[in-house]
Amino acid sequence: MTDYKKNEINIFNKACLCRAFEKKVYKAVKNKEITIPVYLSAGQEYIASTIATYLDFKKQNEKQIFIQHRGHSTYLAFGGKLELLIYELLGSTKGCANGMGGSASIQGKDINLFGHDGLMGSQGPIATGACFGNKIFTLCFAGDAAAEEDYFLASIGWAVTKSLPIWFIVEDNNLSILTEKKFRRNWEMNNVAKGFGMQSFNVDDDPKALWETLERASLNQPALFNINTKRLFWHAGAGIDNEKEFDRHAIYIDKYKNSKKQELADQMIEEIWEKCSKNL
Amino acid sequence: MQQKSLRQTIKEIVYDHLKTNNGIAMGQCLSAVGWVGGTLPELYEEDGMIELSMADVAGGGFAVGSALAGKRPIYIIRYQGFNWFNAPIIINYAAKSKEIWGIPCPIFVRSIAMEGGIGPVAGSSHHSIYYRMPGIKIFSPMTPNEYSTVYKEFMAKEEVFYISEHRKSFDNQENFENIINEKADFTIFAISITRFSAIKAHEALSKLGYVINLIHLWRLKPLILNEEELTSLKNSKYGGLVLDDDYVDGIAKAIAYELMCNTKNNVSVLGLKNKTAGFDKKVDNLPPSSEEIKKEILRIINLNKG
Ligand SMILES: Cc1ncc(C[n+]2csc(CCOP(=O)(O)OP(=O)(O)O)c2C)c(N)n1
Ligand SMILES: [Mg+2]
Numbered sequence: 001m002t003d004y005k006k007n008e009i010n011i012f013n014k015a016c017l018c019r020a021f022e023k024k025v026y027k028a029v030k031n032k033e034i035t036i037p038v039y040l041s042a043g044q045e046y047i048a049s050t051i052a053t054y055l056d057f058k059k060q061n062e063k064q065i066f067i068q069h070r071g072h073s074t075y076l077a078f079g080g081k082l083e084l085l086i087y088e089l090l091g092s093t094k095g096c097a098n099g100m101g102g103s104a105s106i107q108g109k110d111i112n113l114f115g116h117d118g119l120m121g122s123q124g125p126i127a128t129g130a131c132f133g134n135k136i137f138t139l140c141f142a143g144d145a146a147a148e149e150d151y152f153l154a155s156i157g158w159a160v161t162k163s164l165p166i167w168f169i170v171e172d173n174n175l176s177i178l179t180e181k182k183f184r185r186n187w188e189m190n191n192v193a194k195g196f197g198m199q200s201f202n203v204d205d206d207p208k209a210l211w212e213t214l215e216r217a218s219l220n221q222p223a224l225f226n227i228n229t230k231r232l233f234w235h236a237g238a239g240i241d242n243e244k245e246f247d248r249h250a251i252y253i254d255k256y257k258n259s260k261k262q263e264l265a266d267q268m269i270e271e272i273w274e275k276c277s278k279n280l
Numbered sequence: 281m282q283q284k285s286l287r288q289t290i291k292e293i294v295y296d297h298l299k300t301n302n303g304i305a306m307g308q309c310l311s312a313v314g315w316v317g318g319t320l321p322e323l324y325e326e327d328g329m330i331e332l333s334m335a336d337v338a339g340g341g342f343a344v345g346s347a348l349a350g351k352r353p354i355y356i357i358r359y360q361g362f363n364w365f366n367a368p369i370i371i372n373y374a375a376k377s378k379e380i381w382g383i384p385c386p387i388f389v390r391s392i393a394m395e396g397g398i399g400p401v402a403g404s405s406h407h408s409i410y411y412r413m414p415g416i417k418i419f420s421p422m423t424p425n426e427y428s429t430v431y432k433e434f435m436a437k438e439e440v441f442y443i444s445e446h447r448k449s450f451d452n453q454e455n456f457e458n459i460i461n462e463k464a465d466f467t468i469f470a471i472s473i474t475r476f477s478a479i480k481a482h483e484a485l486s487k488l489g490y491v492i493n494l495i496h497l498w499r500l501k502p503l504i505l506n507e508e509e510l511t512s513l514k515n516s517k518y519g520g521l522v523l524d525d526d527y528v529d530g531i532a533k534a535i536a537y538e539l540m541c542n543t544k545n546n547v548s549v550l551g552l553k554n555k556t557a558g559f560d561k562k563v564d565n566l567p568p569s570s571e572e573i574k575k576e577i578l579r580i581i582n583l584n585k586g
Contacts, residue, residue, distance in 0.1 A: 100380045107381045114348060115381045117373045125338040126373060129345020132330075133304075136349075151369070154335030158342065161333070 004211040007053050011207045012252050013261055014049035018042075018073035019249055020265035021082070022233070024273055025072070025089060025103075029238035033277070034089050038103040041073040043232035046248055047171055048077035050207040051139070054214045060137055065113040066127035068141045068171070069104040069120070070231075080108035082269075086276040094280070121149030124168070128155040131166040137219055138166040144226075145176030147189050159222040160198045167217070168193070168224040173231040178241065193224035205229040205248060287318050287450035289424040290390075293431050295321040297354055298328040301435065306330040306343055307356030307390075316358060316392065317447050336365035344374045347385040352435070357391040359402035360444070363409050374440045375415030384438030388431070393446045393525065395473060396564040400556050404567060405472050407444040408530020411501060418501035418531075420444040420472040423455045426498050444500070446473040446525070459494040460512045466577055467493040467513045467520040469535065469547075471500065473567055474523035480570035485577060492577070497522075500531055503538055510542055518581045519546035525567035527552045550576050 022042040028034040041048075055063065067074050075085055080096065088095025088106055097107050097115055107115035114130070116123055120143070127140035146152060147170045159166050170189050174181050193200035203213045205227050217223040230246050233239060253262055284292075297303040298321075310320055310331055323329040332339045343355040357366050370387060377385040393405040410416050417439055421427040427443075434441045449472075456475065459482065466485075470478035475496055482494045493512045495505075513520045520539060524532040528551040536547040550568045557565035568576070 097381055105380060107383075109381075109383075114383070115377075117369075117376065119368070119372055122341060122369050122373060125341020125369060126345040126348070128338075129342035129347075130349045131345070132342060133346035133349025133351040133353075151335065151338040151341060154333065154338035155341065158333055158335070158338065 003057060003215075004208050007057055007211070008207065009256070011046065011049045011053045012256055014052060014077045015045045015249055015252065016261045016265040018045035018049060018076050019262065020269040021072055021076055021085075023266065024269045026233065026238040028089070028273075036089070036091065036102045037236045038089065038238070039070040039236055040233040040238070041070045041231075043245065043247060043249075044070070044171055044173060044205065044229045045073040045077070046205045046207050046210070047169065047227050047229060048074040050205075050210045051169065051214065052077040052079070054211055058219065060219055063112060063137045063139060064130060065111070066123040066130070066138065066140045067106065067113055067116050068123060068143055068146060069116055069118060070143065070171070071106055071116065071141065072103070074141055075106055075108055075113060078108070078113060079111050080106075080113060081110065082272055083276055086273055087280070090277060090280055092280045120146035121152035124149070124152035124155035128159045128164065128166060131159070131164045132162055135165065138164070139169060140166060141169045141171060143176070144170055144172040144174065144181060144189065145184070148185060153192060156193055156198060156224065157196045160196045164222050165220050166222050168222075170224065170226045172226050172228050174228070175231060175235070177235045188226065190224060190226040198222050198224055200224040200226070202226045203228070283453040283455075284424050285450065286422070286424050286427060286452045289427050290319040290450075291321055293428065294319070294354060295323070297352070298323055301352070303352040303354065304328040304330055304346060305354040305356060306332055306339070306346065308332050308334060308336075308339065308358065310356060316356060317450050319450065336362055337368055340366040341369040341373070343387050344369050344385060347374060347387045348377070348383065352386050352388070354388045354390055357389065359398070360391045360393045360406040361401040361403065363391060363406050367409055370440065371410060371413045371416065375413060378438065379415060385440065386434065386438045387440050388434050389440070389442045391442060391444055393444065393472065395446070395448050395525075396557060396566045397559070399559045403557050403565065404552055405444050405446065405524070405526040407442060407500065408526045410442050411531050411534065416440045416442055416501065418442045418444065420446075420498045420500060422446065422449040422472065422475055422498065423452060425455045444472055448473050448476070456496050458496055458509065459492070460508060461491050461493055462515070464491045464493045464512065464516045465581060466490065466518050467495060467516045468523060468573070468577070469495045469497050469520060469539070470523040471497045471531065472525045474525050474573075477568060477570040477573055478523055481573035481577065484570065484574050490581070497535070500535070503535060513539060513545055513547070514543040516545060518584045519548070521573075521577060521580065522547060522549045523568055523573060524549070524551035527554065548576070548580060
């Protein structure tokens, strides 16, 4: 059995947790329990779920993570505390970012996950500077648009120059709000990274393909992964742009339907949510 | 024993920061062109003196990341005008990190002004860019003692410090005292390099028989003024004047407003003129000279005598 095969179920479990959470947030926005803007990551959960599972499997325990605005799945897949995230979205000072971070600026102190300031792409230079400062293996998440920021590109350049152990993870959902990539640029991130001399990959968020790509990269060297994915919900808030959007999770739900993992995750989220909302 | 110059003081502070305090210094073209006016020791990457690429916006972010990693970076911006590109991530992340996430992100921003002669973007101080934002402390030390004090404060705290330096002060060895009279005609509050011209203007006005107070302002944000300094303005017959070497629509006017609220006395401002600087002397935009300061004060006094 390949390493991937051994781990597919772990990836799926994480994806179920992320999906259950985003579905619940969707409902909570609709019924006005949540009143702040939320950036839902449903559809994109296989990126963080696969990478987190891979790094666990490789025993890469020492790491620091720089998140993007659309980060609930990143937070949860890497083991962020569920209750703290619920409190945060409900605006409680008990939240993971003291109730100030909302959805876009969450952090996970116990998992070394640093918050985002809401200015697209700033995490590129910040993650690179942190990695330069302590040489700890670093993950920097960004969207396909945030990665276009000039300072983000400059940080790829500096990470290569200093041979830092940092991976840039571009969650390429092809959209900047609703503007598609083809209207914004005629180049691809992985080619830009290659131009800087960085190892880089262009891959779909299919967990097997992604896992095998991760295996080709070194944990001690900078690399960029442009990962093609689909966003199921609106850019911000609870809504659907395209009812027919491809949903990778549906394939795995079907594959593991006997496990009832999604139902169990849904139920668990409902219970913990209710407890938290009564305890603000 | 002769006092050390400000230049030597800064150089020794940077040396200790790297060699004993496990810190780093980062910036562009540090080792070239005279080690930033002779304020840096001749150290290299292995010592913690980090040459950055020309990417100014990202450079500010690299400093922020290093600060999160505990390196307490001294981030060197060789001309204050470059802050238009260097400030964004420092202001929007480092200065907010403790408040939002409870994670300290201490950076010592050494931002250096020139006195004109360098065209439209780089001349004079630009500390007002940072001033309007929360979470940042701003100082403009012009003396060895002030500089050592502010560095010690930085090492004891977990905040972002913006140090507005001026190249023309690097040779200075003196430490300045305020000049306060019990009953004065006028009070000058001088910031950064204008403090040197203010001393001369004070002399000139004294010779003309005016009684003038001179307050040296270098703790700009938070603005710290003691009772004696405020009383000196309260008791000044014709009010006061804030001098700055940045454009006046910023720190100068904000401080003048604070002073007026606190003393109910009139305070005016004098700083860079409201125009773009050119390279040639004829079209440059320089901080107020001692002669201009003297003239302005006489104009205000005469108007009020009116
Ligand atoms: C510096 C900056 N510019 C613009 C914005 C407005 N903005 C917020 S999210 C967003 C789109 C981001 O797209 P992408 O990085 O691809 O992430 P996605 O939302 O698709 O997950 C934009 C333009 C911002 N927050 N910060
Ligand atoms: Mg996108």
